[in-house]
Amino acid sequence: MDAVYLHGPGDLRIDDVEPRAVSAGTVAVDVEYTGICGTDLHEYEVGPVPIRAEGTDHSIPETEWDEYLPKPMGHEVAGTVSEVGNDVDDLQAGDRVTLNMVAACHDCRYCATGKYHLCERGDGGVVSSRGFADRIVVPSSMAVPVPDDVSLRHAALAEPLGVSLRGVRRAGVGPTDRVAVFGAGPIGLGVIAGAAAAGARAIYVSEPRAARREAATALGADVVLDPTDVDAVEYIQRETDRVEAAFECAGTATTLTDALRSTAYGETVVVLSVFEEEVPIHPNDIMQAERELVGSFGFQGGPLASQSEFTAALELIADERIDPEPMITETVPLDSVGSAFEELRDPSSEQIKVLVEP
Structure with missing residues (x-):
């Protein structure tokens, strides 16, 4: 074959x-x-x-x-x-x-x-x-x-959505939270859909490609920004005084730093991208603000597969909470x-x- x-x-x-x-x-x-x-x-x-x-x-x-x-x-x-x-x-x-x-x-x-x-x-x-x-x-x-x-x-x-849902779960997103998503490829779009399903209060998205910005809106984003036209960090800081959770989904030094600086002190930034190379960040963006920078990899499997974000993705699709x-x-x-x-x-x-x- x-x-x-x-x-x-x-x-x-x-x-x-x-x-x-x-x-x-x-x-x-x-x-x-x-x-x-x-x-x-x-x-x-x-x-x-x-x-x-x-x-x-x-x-x-x-x-x-x-x-x-x-x-x-x-x-x-x-x-x-x-x-x-x-x-x-x-x-x-x-x-x-x-x-x-x-x-x-x-x-x-x-x-x-x-x-x-x-x-x-x-x-x-x-x-x-x-x-x-x-x-x-x-x-x-x-x-x-x-x-x-x-x-x-x-x-x-279900596979990419499971990856995204684990990221949302790692951040503990709930109804009182505003979130920012940097990069609206498949994983970032899944994060948007997952955060919306979790009841996030507001979802801000930074994405340079028009089709992905359109999809972000369709999946639940409240504000979608083109970073080639608007300083996303400045906008988010002005509108929210920083969000409660941010998601890095583009795999660049700029989006990682932007995610950190868009997040309120003491809150969480989740990295879901696979980076092609090392990137510089300023440790003070983490230390002085007591931000938590966490990784999110894949989703649960093995004997716990039935309890995994992968299975949850299928259920959310079936319930029409994610399209x-x-x-x-x-x-x-x-x-x-x-x-x-x-x-x-x-x-x-x-x-x-x-x-x-x-």
């Missing part, structure tokens, strides 16, 4: 591969939709990216790429179960599912305390799932049933995946979330 593999920066190929067999504890899923993730784009630009690798400066040396390349691509998957392995009794052929790809070793210190999304199994590893393909085989624990009133098109966004449709700008066939990656990389593009339909 055809499947998309990364062979190096800018080198994305549709390879002819053998379908994987179903074994005990696994299921095969006929893929209906797979979203192109920001992490996919990041790897397309710079090569395989580790999930965590502090000892190697958050990168994989090119001399070690042979261990990871070529690597399968695509992990925002929704489809229909076509085959189940032995020992699988909670799923059957015909079930509609989306995939929570959090894998857990069950042995490390993080798994021992229920932090399965921080499992040490991911240290230095890469996301290697074959989602840009007709069919994918995964452990049955990763297949999450899709509610009857949620389309598979929208279920494919993912404004995030989806195009659906393309598998043979157009390369051109879709190139368009998403273009800083002038108005694309947001592109779904691949194998």
Whole structure:
């Protein structure tokens, strides 16, 4: 069958591969939709990216790429179960599912305390799932049933929405809070939708691209600013005397500093971006204001997957408290995946979330 593999920066190929067999504890899923993730784009630009690798400066040396390349691509998957392995009794052929790809070793210190999304199994590893393909085989624990009133098109966004909802949860956003979101790509838009669902009092957004500003408004933003025309920090400080929570969703030094300086003293800034390189910040923006700068990574999985932000995303879609449709700008066939990656990389593009339909 055809499947998309990364062979190096800018080198994305549709390879002819053998379908994987179903074994005990696994299921095969006929893929209906797979979203192109920001992490996919990041790897397309710079090569395989580790999930965590502090000892190697958050990168994989090119001399070690042979261990990871070529690597399968695509992990925002929704489809229909076509085959189940032995020992699988909670799923059957015909079930509609989306995939929570959090894998857990069950042995490390993080798994021992229920932090399965921080499992040490991911240290230095890469996301290697074959989602840009007709069919994918995964452990049955990763297949999450899709509610009857949620389309598979929208279920494919449970993964990025789960990431966003964890960020909102990390900030503890509630009805008395005003929030600022810097960057309205898929994760930032999910934060806007999640903050609105949490009852945030007001949501301010800074985003330079017009289509993303329009989507931000559709998903619940109260004020949307173009930072090329308006000083977002100055505006937010003037209108709110600083917000109670800010979210960095663009991955630049400017947006990180802007998020800090838009946040009230003693409040929280959440970083959800994957940064391509180190960026400078002034520690006094944290220390002298007693701000909390926290990271937010992925969403819960493993044995706690049913309690995760991923599952909550599906429920919020089913309850019509989140409508993912404004995030989806195009659906393309598998043979157009390369051109879709190139368009998403273009800083002038108005694309947001592109779904691949194998």
